[in-house]
Amino acid sequence: DVKVTQSSRYLVKRTGEKVFLECVQDMDHENMFWYRQDPGLGLRLIYFSYDVKMKEKGDIPEGYSVSREKKERFSLILESASTNQTSMYLCASSYPHGSDTQYFGPGTRLTVL
Amino acid sequence: DQQVKQNSPSLSVQEGRISILNCDYTNSMFDYFLWYKKYPAEGPTFLISISSIKDKNEDGRFTVFLNKSAKHLSLHIVPSQPGDSAVYFCAALSQGGSEKLVFGKGTKLTVNP
Numbered sequence: 001d002v003k004v005t006q007s008s009r010y011l012v013k014r015t016g017e018k019v020f021l022e023c024v025q026d027m028d029h030e031n032m033f034w035y036r037q038d039p040g041l042g043l044r045l046i047y048f049s050y051d052v053k054m055k056e057k058g059d060i061p062e063g064y065s066v067s068r069e070k071k072e073r074f075s076l077i078l079e080s081a082s083t084n085q086t087s088m089y090l091c092a093s094s095y096p097h098g099s100d101t102q103y104f105g106p107g108t109r110l111t112v113l
Numbered sequence: 114d115q116q117v118k119q120n121s122p123s124l125s126v127q128e129g130r131i132s133i134l135n136c137d138y139t140n141s142m143f144d145y146f147l148w149y150k151k152y153p154a155e156g157p158t159f160l161i162s163i164s165s166i167k168d169k170n171e172d173g174r175f176t177v178f179l180n181k182s183a184k185h186l187s188l189h190i191v192p193s194q195p196g197d198s199a200v201y202f203c204a205a206l207s208q209g210g211s212e213k214l215v216f217g218k219g220t221k222l223t224v225n226p
Binding site: 004009035040041042043044045048058090091092097099101102103104105106107 | 119122145147149154155156157158159162164202206208213214216217218219
């Protein structure tokens with residue numbers, strides 16, 4: 001059974017703080033993704049990675065960076081959190097081909113005050 | 114520019130009846146389509162997919178229909194059950210392109226007992 005875990009279910013941070021969101025998958029998937037979900041906007045891709053140390057910008061990368069030092073772990077970094085980054089953050093992983101199913105973690109509800 | 118559109122933010126049906134969720138897309142390069150289901154406080158889970166070489170794919174109570182000429186797909190759930198109440202996301206990708214999933218904004222389905 002595929003498992004994607006995220007370090008926190010709920011997180012509250014202050015404006016200007018540096019925030020780390022961690023994601024770990026146990027299926028040896030090459031691809032990993034970070035999305036944010038906002039009401040009325042659906043899922044929007046922030047960044048994805050198709051291999052260790054490789055990354056590509058998604059649709060809304062501004063204000064975010066990522067790190068993938070190991071195959072199983074993909075980190076999302078908010079360099080200086082802002083209130084408009086309050087959102088649900090979802091991590092996903094999959095095998096290399098786009099048609100392969102993406103498996104999602106439970107999400108992290110981040111609130112920036 | 115929204116490439117995948119789910120024009121109905123919500124849908125309410127009676128238990129036992131058919132639920133039809135619709136999705137339109139604008140990018141003619143999309144050739145693979147997926148539906149994901151999301152319960153509150155959980156990550157999305159894959160439900161069913163269809164390749165552009167088909168016009169129908171069925172899995173138990175769930176059937177997806179694809180009309181390429183109209184750039185339209187629909188998810189049918191028959192019979193609907195209260196446990197089907199969730200947000201449903203339509204997603205599309207171009208397998209020869211970036212292979213990134215593009216999600217719609219989602220439709221919240223409520224199945225009333």
